[in-house]
Amino acid sequence: MTPGPHIPLVSTRLAGCLPLARALVVLREAIRSRAAGALPRGVIERIEIEIEPTAVLHWLAAQAPGQRWFFRSREGTLTTAGVGCALSFATLADAAESGLLAKAAPAPHTPAPSLRWATAPTFYCASHFDPLARGKHAPEWAGFERSLVVLPIIEVRRTDETILAVHVTTDVSQALSALEQCEPPVEQLHLPRGLRQTSDGDPVRWADGIDAALGAIASGSIEKVVLARTRGYCAIESIDPCGVLFGLIEEEPIAFHFLIEQSEGSAFLGASPERLFRRTGDLIESEAVAGTCGRGPDGASDDRLAGRLLNSDKNRREHEIVIRRIDSVLAPMVERLVCDESPRVMRLRHVQHLMTTTSGRLLDGVDDARVVSELHPTPAVCGWPVESSREFIRQHERMGRGLYAGVVGVTSADSSDFSVAIRSALICRSEMTAYSGAGIVRGSDSDAEWLETERKLSAFEALVARAVNSRSQQEDVARTGSQHAAREMALPRLVAGP
DSSP states (O other): OOOOSOOOEEEEEEEEEEOHHHHHHHHHHHHHHHHTTOOOTTOEEEEEEEESOOOHHHHHHHSOTTSEEEEEOTTSSOEEEEESOSEEESSHHHHHHTTTTSOOEEOSSOOOTTOOOOOOOOEEEEEOSOTTOGGGOTTTTTTSOSEEEEEOSEEEEESSSEEEEEEEOSOHHHHHHHHHHOOOOOSOBOOOTTOEEEEOOOHHHHHHHHHHHHHHHHHTSOSEEEEEEEEEEEOSSOOOHHHHHHHHHHHOOSSEEEEEEEETTEEEEEEEOOEEEEEETTEEEEEEEEEEEEOOSSHHHHHHHHHHHHTOHHHHHHHHHHHHHHHHHHGGGBSSOEEOSSOEEEEOSSEEEEEEEEEEEBOTTOOHHHHHHHHOSOTTTSEESHHHHHHHHHHHOOSOOTTTTSEEEEEOSSEEEEEEOOSEEEEETTEEEEEEEEEEOTTOOHHHHHHHHHHHTHHHHHHHHHHHHHHHHHHHHHHHTOHHHHHHHOSOOBOSOO
16 A cells, blocks of 8 residues: 555454454454445554463464564563554655554544553564665665565554554455464474574674774774674574574563564564663653673672773773763753763673663654654764764675664554664575674774674574574484473473563
8 A cells, every 4th residue: 555645544442352363353354344334545444452462473473474573672561563564654754744653543433431442553663774875785685675664464562461453454355364364373483403603704804994993083083983793694494583583582581672574585683782762652761872891600700890891991982972972862852851870781691781871751743753863873883973984884894784783663653662773683594694793982902892793693602502402402302212302302492482
């Protein structure tokens, strides 16, 4: 469906809380009952119903690949997945102009007193780090739009309740077909067989890039730049992105988890610690996440490393650059900007980061599109000044970043949450490319920055180790012939999940 400038939205919440299979039937019946008196042309209808708790990623994995979307907030308070495309926009600004990110109109009938109003539809958003770097996106990024905002045909969303929703356009058959093809969740998610590392960055070339960056910093043309590298993996079968993502969720649970799949065989996914911003109503919160050290073998070691990180001149300078940029961007958009007095340490499984939070209440007329366009890219993934650093990256990085270090998130009339797409990987059938970067400032050392990128790739390395171990255990089980042992040891046994 080609969107016009303004698209009316009608939302309906059906009564009850049903098993998924029964809810699919009820939604189909609801759509068919409306088909005779179809909505006016150009109107979107959202029909939703509460369903029993469902493993959202397991549900997504069961659906046909091609157009699948997933986002889970770092706090775990929101998990949402979508299938298909009812509407798409090139930019957030286009989506805002459609009116669909304004408060949705309720259905024309009055619900029963015990029935809640329908929730606002979720749009999945993704945009490249540098849309102007045109020469660096083929062929691996050919299947991904440089910027995309998608309203799925079917959405499953879990907050304090689990909702199944369908978006119906003038072409009613599209929604009916999607519901008929909807499959129940898979029981298990698997890492690919034979997953192994096939390529890595070149330390010598990396050191040359660091030297060039330090030269630009010494000359005063830039103050900071973030350089990135890749590591390649492959498997002996097509890589299921949902299986890899579930492995990342288990390996790094305190992160934003996302999956963007615009065509069959290619997917972008990750487990990012970094929030670009979160909006709840008109309240906005952003984070500076910059400055990194490793984890220790025990709590005391962790504390010592964290103390060094907090007192590191190099890391504090890198962090301050990001804070200044975020504050300068948000200050004109909010009534009163509130910023943490000092950084705190964010502890992840493999690394620790300095983090500072900034918040405020948005002024009238300031929307997500404006915040994203002015806030991204932050110096945490690009550098400072932003345009000079981005031009340095164009000239010196030999890869196309594509969606890496871009923006991935979800938005609705009520709220939004956007992540910076780091700790991420691109899957192309049986191959996977993981990305990792480090911020370069005066005093940076190439060996230390290389080690930092290694730490940031640890989650993907852990997946390789788990895939190898699970295969070995499966072979041991086959040799013993013990059915009981097979049930106990079959791995990867990724059963419980989001």
